[in-house]
Amino acid sequence: MMKDLKNMKIGLFIPCYINAVYPNVGVASYKLLTSVGLDVDYPLDQTCCGQPMANGGFEKDSTKLAHRMDDLFEKYDYVVGPSASCVCFVKETYPRLLEKEEHECLSSKIYEICEFLHDIVKVNHIDSYFPHKVSIHNSCHGVRLMKLSSPSELNIPKYSKLHNLLSLVKGIEIYEPKRVDECCGFGGLFSIEEPETSTCMGEDKISDHMATTAEYITGADSSCLMHMEGVIKRKKLPIKTKHIVEILSASL
C-alpha cells in the first residue's frame, strides 16, 4: 500500500479558518504527511469550501466555490484536509452541487487527515512526544458523518480513529469527556444565529473536558476548537485547545 501511495500526488486542502487563523495546523499537516513519505502539494489561493453558506440555508451559493475547489484539486490522486466538517461537506454535497457522479469529482478522493492516516496510510508508528494530558473532542460531523469514532447513540462496536492515532504518541495521557460526543455548539451559522445557546453549549462542553483533568482539548475540527477557544479566553479557563495534527507532529 505504502509503495503505491509514494507515487501518488497528495493535494493539501486548507480550509479558510485554518488559512487565516490556524496556519500552524496547515504546517503540521504538511509535516505529518511528508513524514510518512508522501508527496504533498498545496494548490495556491484556496479560499472556502462553501459549507458556511450551505448550512445557513444557501447551498446554491456554494456552487461556484465547489467548481473552484474541484478545479484546484483536479490533478491530485488524493486530497487531504485537517477539518472533518469541511471535508465532509465536500464529500456529501459536491456531487449534487457539481451535478456529477461522486467518482467524477473531488468527493471520491477527499479525506480528513486522521481518516487518511488511519485507513489509507495505515500508520502504526508516529515519531511524536507530547507529555501532556489531552481530552479528545469528538466533533459531530467527525463522528456522525465521517465515522471517525463510533457514535454514542448506536449499538455498534466501539472504536475511535483519533484515539488510535493519539495512542502512538509517546508520553501522552488520553481522556474523553463524559458526554463523549455531545455537540460543542459551534454549528457554523448557528453560532451567531443562536449565540446564547451556542455559547451555553460551548461552556458545558468545556466543563466536561476540564473534568477529565486534561490540559488540552484536541480534535480533528478547527472550527469547534475555535469556538471553544473563544469561550475559554472569555472565561479565562485553565485549559487550551490544540488540533490533533499539532500533537501528532509535535516532534517533527
Add this chain to the structure above:
Amino acid sequence: MSSHAKAAAQFIKNTERTAWHDQALFFVRQKRDNVAKNIDEWEVLRTKASQIKEHTVSNLEHYLTTFEKNAKANGIQVHWASDADEHNKIVAEIIENHKAKKLVKSKSMLTEECELNHFLEENGTEVVETDLGERIMQFLKLPPSHIVLPAIHVKRQEVAEIFNKEIHTDANNSDPAYLTQAARMHLREKFIEADISMTGVNFAVAEEGAFVVCTNEGNADMGTSFANVHIASMGIEKLVPNYESLGIFTRLLARSATGQPITTYTAHYKKPAKGKEIHIILVDNNRTEILKDKDHSNMLKCIRCGACMNTCPVYRRTGGYSYSYFIPGPLGINLSMLKEPKKHSGNVSACSLCYSCSNVCPAKIDLAEQIYKWRQDLDKYGEADPMKKMVVKGMKKVMGSPGLFYAAIKSGRLINHMPRFMVYNGLNDWGKGREMPVIALKTFNEMWKKGEVRSNESSKNK
C-alpha cells in the same frame, strides 16, 4: 434573530434551570443508550421499523381499508376525519349522542394537534387529562413542553403550589410520593364519574382491526375500564400491518422514550365489551400531503417516542416553549414546517446540525438532514434572516475571489480580529460569549508562497 433564538436567550438566562433541564433530559437519553446497548439486534430493529413504516405508508390506502374492515367486523365504530375540525366535531357528536358531560383522557398528541380540549370545554364538556404530567399542565393552563414528559420543565415545588390551589394539598409538601398519591385520589373520582374515556393510539394493527395504547401510569386502562364509551383518536400513519410487525415497535418505543424495556401498560383493544362502545377516529389532518413530499415523507414514520428531544443539545438547553409549535425539538421543527412554514420558520435555526437525533430515532428518520433541507427553503418562503442573507452573499463574493479573500484577511489583521464576513455579521453576536479568533501573522497561503512550509527532512537539510 429568529423567534427560537429570542426565546432561547430568555430561557438560558436562568442558568440553574437550564442546567437542570439539560441534565434531567440527558439522563433519560443515557437510560435509552444503556437499554439500547443491551439488545444485540438494536440496529436491526431500527432498520426493520423504518422499513415497515416505509412499506405501510407507501400502501396506506390498502392498510387503512383493511383496518377499517377488520375493526368494523370486531364491532369497533370507525370514523374518518380529514382535518382537526372534522375530528373535533365527530368527538362532539359522540358526546352529544350519549348526553355525556364528563370526559377523561389519556395522553394524546393528536388531540393536542387538533386543539380538542379547548373545543370541548367551550361546548360545556368537562375534560380531565389523566396522565399525571398532562394533569399538571392542565392545572397550569399551559401546553406540554415535551411529548412524552409533558411537565419535565416544572419543578416539584411548583407542582405542590398548583396542587394546593386545585386539589388542596399541603402547599409546603413537595414530596413526590405525597403529590402522586394526592393526584391518584383526585383522578380516581374523575375516572368513576366519567361518561366517556378518550385515548390516543400508539399503533393500529391492520390485519387484526385492533389497536394498542401504551402508558406508564395505567390511566388509559382505568379510563376505558370505567366509562362505557371509549373514543380513540389516531393519525392515519399509526398503522402497522400485523402483530408480528407490532412486536418490533413495542420493543423500540419505551426503550427509545424513557429507557424502560417496555411501557408499564401496553393495552390492546380489539372489540368492545358487552354493553360498551369503542369508536376510532382516523385523522388525516395534512398527513396525505406530507406523504406526497419526497423530502419529508419520512416524518410519517414517527412513533412519537421523544428520543430526538432528549438527545437534542439545543432542546435540552432551551426548553419546549422556545419553539413556536406545540411539538418542540427536532421532530417539532420538521412537523411545524410541514404545517405552516411561514408561521414556524423561526424554529429552523434551533439546530447545530449535530445529527444525534437521526442516530437515536427508532424509525431512522433523517431528522437533521431534513432540517438542513428546510434551511435551503427559507429564502423561498421569504423567511431567511436578512442579516444572514447579506452575510452569505458577502461571503460568496469574497470567497469566490482569492484576491478579495486574502485582502480581507490582511485588513482584518490590522484590527487584530476576524474580518466581518468570517464571523458573519456586524452586530457581533459571536462576541456575546466568546472572544474573537485572532488572525495569524501570515496565512498558510503566504507561508507556502514564501517557502516557509517545510517538512522535517527539508528543514534538516538546510
